[in-house]
Amino acid sequence: MRLMLAPMEGVIDHTMRELLSELGGMDRCVTEFVRVSEALLPARVFRRLCPELGSGGKTASGVPVYLQLLGGQPTPMAENAARAAELGAPGIDLNFGCPAKTVNRSDGGSIILREPQRVHDITAAVRAAVPENIPVTVKIRLGFEDQSTFLDVVQGIAEANATELTIHARTKKHGYRAPAYWEEIARARSTVSLPIIANGEIWSPGDALRCRQQSQCQDLMLGRGALCRPDLPRLVRAALDGTTIDSLNWTDILPLLRKLLSLNLANYDASYVAGPIKQWLVYLRYYYPQAAVMFESIKRERDPERIEAILEQCSQSTHFSKRVA
Numbered sequence: 001m002r003l004m005l006a007p008m009e010g011v012i013d014h015t016m017r018e019l020l021s022e023l024g025g026m027d028r029c030v031t032e033f034v035r036v037s038e039a040l041l042p043a044r045v046f047r048r049l050c051p052e053l054g055s056g057g058k059t060a061s062g063v064p065v066y067l068q069l070l071g072g073q074p075t076p077m078a079e080n081a082a083r084a085a086e087l088g089a090p091g092i093d094l095n096f097g098c099p100a101k102t103v104n105r106s107d108g109g110s111i112i113l114r115e116p117q118r119v120h121d122i123t124a125a126v127r128a129a130v131p132e133n134i135p136v137t138v139k140i141r142l143g144f145e146d147q148s149t150f151l152d153v154v155q156g157i158a159e160a161n162a163t164e165l166t167i168h169a170r171t172k173k174h175g176y177r178a179p180a181y182w183e184e185i186a187r188a189r190s191t192v193s194l195p196i197i198a199n200g201e202i203w204s205p206g207d208a209l210r211c212r213q214q215s216q217c218q219d220l221m222l223g224r225g226a227l228c229r230p231d232l233p234r235l236v237r238a239a240l241d242g243t244t245i246d247s248l249n250w251t252d253i254l255p256l257l258r259k260l261l262s263l264n265l266a267n268y269d270a271s272y273v274a275g276p277i278k279q280w281l282v283y284l285r286y287y288y289p290q291a292a293v294m295f296e297s298i299k300r301e302r303d304p305e306r307i308e309a310i311l312e313q314c315s316q317s318t319h320f321s322k323r324v325a
């Protein structure tokens with residue numbers, strides 16, 4: 001079984017990838033999407049979203065980071081994919097899942113799923129433009145409004161010789177609402193030999209095992225669940241081996257929050273760094289009630305030194321460090 005960290009625009013940047021991949025259990029990360037329209041983008045655009053290009057395309061703990069492109073036209077997608085490969089991306093991922101209205105209105109993301117031929121043509125053009133040894137992977141939903149094109153899209157991606165396909169088991173219309181229709185992935189699995197990675201609504205080791213069983217996929221991609229429980233990949237692996245390991249407790253999470261703050265301070269303007277901490281707390285509070293309390297105490301803070309002081313104070317307070325059962 002391989003476990004991938006899902007791309008999440010505005011949430012999982014290179015600092016979060018570094019933090020989460022260091023905890024272990026993860027086989028691959030994917031960047032936030034690089035928006036491709038007509039132009040060949042300058043190298044700095046790729047390096048900004050994927051600074052790991054400067055270190056062999058891997059996170060500090062050695063997990064490969066595929067570079068994701070989003071666009072609706074074969075030629076610019078192919079040219080930009082070739083550039084990303086030249087810059088050192090260990091793999092190229094194509095985004096046909098984004099549900100955002102602004103993106104869909106400008107010919108990108110899940111709206112392309114209405115046209116299986118175009119999904120095929122973009123994938124084939126990218127495959128042809130990128131050296132053979134660099135994987136080209138594709139990420140889709142089950143469809144746009146409905147699933148009427150689903151199997152044709154999957155077939156087209158297989159015929160375009162993509163290396164792997166990740167299926168987020170919902171349509172664009174489903175948004176991010178539970179449930180995810182894992183059994184639909186199994187339908188795709190039975191029609192193509194292309195390796196498929198199942199994605200959507202995996203919050204616990206139990207979900208992961210059920211998803212593998214219903215989707216008939218070995219490999220999984222974890223998104224929001226890995227933000228709520230950063231040790232989810234390790235817990236899933238343990239569950240698959242029939243063993244259990246201790247979950248991270250809140251006292252283990254506090255140093256991670258401090259590390260995220262310092263990684264952000266080292267990489268971004270100080271005025272930016274409060275945002276990612278607050279955002280992560282919003283995810284963490286689903287599993288760690290203490291995160292909700294901490295969020296309340298920092299939600300109006302913008303000064304990194306104040307946030308650092310609150311994190312420090314919380315680390316020493318028994319109120320915050322109570323273990324979650």
Ligand SMILES: Cc1cc2nc3c(=O)[nH]c(=O)nc-3n(C[C@H](O)[C@H](O)[C@H](O)COP(=O)(O)O)c2cc1C
Pocket residue numbers: 006007008009010011031032033068095097098139168176199200201202221222223224225
């Ligand atoms: C805030 C947010 C940003 C996302 N950004 C991207 C993205 O840039 N590229 C992409 O392919 N998917 C993106 N996704 C979709 C996720 O990769 C994933 O497919 C989805 O969240 C379902 O998995 P989950 O239920 O485990 O979270 C995003 C999802 C969220 C919630």
